[in-house]
Amino acid sequence: MPTALYRLFLLLTLLLPLTGHAGDASDFVAASPSKQAKLLESWSAAPDAARLPLLEALQQGRLAADSGKNPFIEVNGLYQSAEGEFAPAEAPRKLRLNNRLRGLIGTAMASHQLLAEEPALRLAAARELQKRAKPAQLGLLDARVASETDAQVRTALTLALANLQLVDRDPAIRLAAVRLLGETGDPLARTRLETLLDPAVEDDAGVRTAAQTGLAQVKRKLLIGELLGQAFSGLSLGSILLLAALGLAITFGLLGVINMAHGEMLMLGAYATYMVQLLFQRFAPEAIALYPLVALPVAFFVTAAIGMALERTVIRHLYGRPLETLLATWGISLILIQLVRLLFGAQNVEVANPYWLSGGVQVLPNLVLPYNRIVIIGFALCVVVLTWLLLNKTRLGLNVRAVTQNRAMAACCGVPTGRVDMLAFGLGSGIAGLGGVALSQIGNVGPDLGQSYIIDSFLVVVLGGVGQLAGSVMAAFGLGIANKILEPQIGAVLGKILILGLIILFIQKRPQGLFALKGRVID
Amino acid sequence: MNQPLAITVAQKAGPKVTLGVGALVLAVLIALPLLHLLPADNVLHVSAYTLTLVGKILCYCIVALALDLVWGYAGLLSLGHGLFFALGGYAMGMYLSREAAGDGLPAFMSFLAWTELPWYWYGTSNFLWALCLVVLAPGLLALVFGFFAFRSRIKGVYFSIMTQALTFAGMLLFFRNETGFGGNNGFTGFTRILGFDITAQGTRAALFIATLALLVGSLYLGFKLARSKFGRVLTAVRDAENRLMFCGYDPRGYKLFIWVLSAVLCGLAGALYVPQVGIINPSEMSPTNSIEAAVWVALGGRGTLIGPLLGAGLVNGMKSWFTVAFPEYWLFALGALFIGVTLYLPKGVIGLLRKRGEQ
Amino acid sequence: MKRRPLLKSTLAASALLLSGLFPFTVQAAETIKVGILHSLSGTMAISETSLKDMALMTIDEINAKGGVLGKQLEPVVVDPASNWPLFAERARQLLSQDKVDVTFGCWTSVSRKSVLPVYEELNGLLFYPVQYEGEELSPNVFYTGAAPNQQAIPAVEYLMSEDGGAAKRYFLLGTDYVYPRTTNKILRAFLHSKGVADKDIQEVYTPFGHSDYQTIVANIKKFSAGGKTAVISTVNGDSNVPFYKELANQGIEATDIPVVAFSVGEEELRGIDTKPLVGQLAAWNYFQSVENPVNSAFVAKWKAYAKAKNLPGADKAVTNDPMEATYVGINMWAQAVEKAGSTDVDKVRDAMAGQTFAAPSGYTLTMDATNHHLHKPVMIGEVQEDGQFEVVWQTEGPLRAQPWSPYIEGNDKKPDYAVKSN
Structure with missing residues (x-):
């Protein structure tokens, strides 16, 4: 079962020493919400396996800070210092997150999990990125597609990449991306392809025609x-x-x-x-x-x-x-x-x-x-x-x-x-x-x-x-x-x-x- | 001798006493609106609260009587009479809303972006047309529904459930804001009727007297019908419809007539109810209300004309008292009443009173 | 010997009947009568019972401090049984039979509209504690709940902001009655003014008690494919559970499509499994979780009261926005009576203007000088696992109410002070 594996993996990463990446947690805790959003975006473009415990804590709402802006992670009701060996000055308060940050945390988490050992985890992450990938992740996805060994994961990644490639400068890449999207039955693909029908958005006639046929395909699948x-x-x-x-x-x-x-x-x-x-x-x-x-x-x-x-x-x-x-x-x-x-x-x-x-x-x-x-x-x-x-x-x-x-x-x-x-x-x-x-x-x-x-x-x-x-x-x-x-x-x-x-x-x-x-x- | 002595005495009393009691009740009811006209500091002054409360119960009495005509005499238990009552009420409410709004749109319409009145509001500022609607809306609906239902020979339980579905559909329809009847809020904030201030003592008294007159009129009509050949045929429909048909009667016309008459009476009661309580809204059509009306009839004694009035008065009097004194236990009392009446008083309170009288 | 029981039973019976028709009024000179008009049975009992208890608690508290004008307050509780005509009947009873000086009560707009003519006719005073659609300003009513601009509009502003997810498309879902209709009408006009086109707004209504949200959730999903979507829910009480369950089961999370509700508060969450709701939003003027000394005392008092009076579910007693509004309303009325030196409705009405009260919401609330509404802060809260809300955003300070929303045509001509509706 993928979730069990996922939990095991997280447990393993939690056991890694937490000190190696001074800065991330402290930066995050100290930042304003809009800064935090920027941080998360930059993290998702350049994943680092050591950041997983932090993201995991964020996703589960376990990241806290004391009045000195020192980060702590709550584990089973106890607060452990996220960086260094501070003891909390007083009971740390959990960080307030909003839905926008949660979404970004999800994206960051997914891009970090692309590095995971388990193909199942990578597949889930790739699927997540089909929905949530940000333009900044183009390079990351490109690199991952090239190095991915599991065929299923690669297909999923290619699709996630295709979403971003719709605005690529090269018409040939756009065309390939459009064709790929046309084969999915994804409601999001429909909206994306619809925007390409407008000559003001898409100047290449070939891509427009491909988008037209792709759209028809997508609509049929959606109707079913x-x-x-x-x-x-x-x-x-x-x-x-x-x-x-x-x-x-x-x-x-x-x-x-x-x-x-x-x-x-x-x-x-x-x-x-x-x-x-x-x-x-x-x-x-x-x-x-x-x-x-x-x-x-x-x-x-x-x-x-x-x-x-x-x-x-x-x-x-x-x-x-x-x-x-x-x-x-x-x-x-x-x-x-x-x-x-x-x-x-x-x-x-x-x-x-x-x-x-x-x-x-x-x-x-x-x-x-x-x-x-x-x-x-x-x-x-x-x-x-x-x-x-x-x-x-x-x-x-x-x-x-x-x-x-x-x-x-x-x-x-x-x-x-x-x-x-x-x-x-x-x-x-x-x-x-x-x-x-x-x-x-x-x-x-x-x-x-x-x-x-x-x-x-x-x-x-x-x-x-x-x-x-x-x-x-x-x-x-x-x-x-x-x-x-x-x-x-x-x-x-x-x-x-x-x-x-x-x-x-x-x-x-x-x-x-x-x-x-x-x-x-x-x- | 386990029953209360009051009942025993009533049972021993002859029809003369019954008539006397009836006359007394009528006299008190006529006196109420007149006493209301006295200045407020007079000892005998009847407050607006009491007057509207009794007026409301009188409207319910008319509904009970109308329901009894179809259930008690023709054996058709309608669980949808609340619909006819509400339709009459809505027709009157349309007039009252127009009257309150003057030349403009009724308030609920103007802030929900209606720019003009829907077609079915046409002419409702005219009192006479509103009165026609009071009769026509429930009457026509009953006519159409009854025509098809009686043609397909739907009766008994099926008829009850169909009427229940009908009032439920009506309630959902009137709950919709886009239907154009104020949705859940219905109509409130009435100010004038026929140019008179609706809260004035005189108007209240007049409305009360109109209600009383309608009640007495329907009672008289009921007596005439029950004593006529028509009434006997109806009773035969109730007791053995097939045998009646074998005797060469076509029961459809009889059923249809009494069914429409009953609906119209309900509509009229609704029309008098609205100006007195000051609000009409779709919850009047909820199936629960119609079932409660059936209980008034059952409690009082169906197949008699006085019984339903007694039942409506008793249940509503109890309700007004219980919901003040023991709000938590009102439903227990009502529920126990339902069960007790069906188990032990198949002929209702009237049956209990008459049993001894006949001995 | 037989005569006596007969006499007794007839006497008792007639007394019973009479007491129904003419409730006896025992007038003690030393008390001030306060009417409480909330449904204790029927469908609305679920929401209104706790308001009745809150009103009684507040009255106890005022009495313990020595009452008002040196007199004790005497609550008169009646039960309109969720029946709208009965609301009017009971209101008339309170005013003309029991002769109360003020009434606290009603929950839905229809109940308020039902009693309004009675209060205007007999010149009574009603405090209405629940958020509503506006479009009303009676001299005989003080509105301590929110008007649309004190709840709905700030909530949408939040959804439009970066932090709220910068939604581009809005799905307006409501139960089909006047409050959702009017609120959505105001919101549509507001969204237009912010440049949201009609194709990005969808309005859907369901009947009361609707419990099958499959089609609607599928529609929301379809709609959300067209861009970042937020759902603005004016779904009424009971239908919320099936709605949120369906959302969660179909895999829609608050991060993808946030739902902001205007009728879901602590009391509504008390009886449901909150797991599917975590992260969803609600907009109110008060949350139990607000941290300040006034609120801690308020919540503690309420919990102690619930326990002492053995109210059902006392171990899980919660406070919510309408309860706070009731509490504020009664206290402000008591202050106004002290100021006026009389319980006379006209004098109290004048004294109410500009009254202030340090409310549990953490703000000092002011009764507007002219428009009978409170100035209120607006908070957006996120549902937590324990059925409480965490405030994620709030306005700088209290906002003045706009009962006549500027987003509805023709309202600019309406006076901003109370006039009788007829």
């Missing part, structure tokens, strides 16, 4: 990335809608309970995640990354238990009176919200993504797929499959279907309808709890979490066709993708309104939803 990105965000939104609605597909779809407290089951699932995270923080901080996995069963059983309790105490009295269940469950939802508000406070609570759910994978230059979204899409599909198996391949599932289709007949056959009702409601609530775990990794966890999903959930179930799992899946993904196609065209607000309007129209056309249960029963 954009479309894939849209498809992915549609799928991601769909999977979130699906997780939010799946529990409802059982409690409303199968049992016929208009469960307005469904959103609160999601919310309780998210709070269960929060509690699990707290326990991990207190008792097993080293395994904190695993907390979402532990939260899954916990959330499932907590919400299932609450659901079953509600079913036994309130909902069981209301079967066959669907509109009354609406009011009663709405009451339950109000009570649950206020209860959570009193217990946990009105503020949102902090649920952090573990490292394996943060960040994303770069698929194309303009397409990054975040890990949490990938995981949630997979998770949603798993839950659907498991639910389907449970309903169609187990005895409980058989009983549930029997009871929901013909209660009296099922009872005659010896199915304990009351128990089945309870278990089915518990199952629906438990699945909502699982959805809550997933939602906690995407957005806020607060008492009102459920309220923002309840209407969408109902629309998914109704649109899909009540009682049809497959319908809900189709509806959720359909809505997600439709939303993401509309949003860039007409904006998020109008997009949402239009979707609602379309759903209303669709239901007028097909009152039974996408997948209607076929039957000739008339009530």
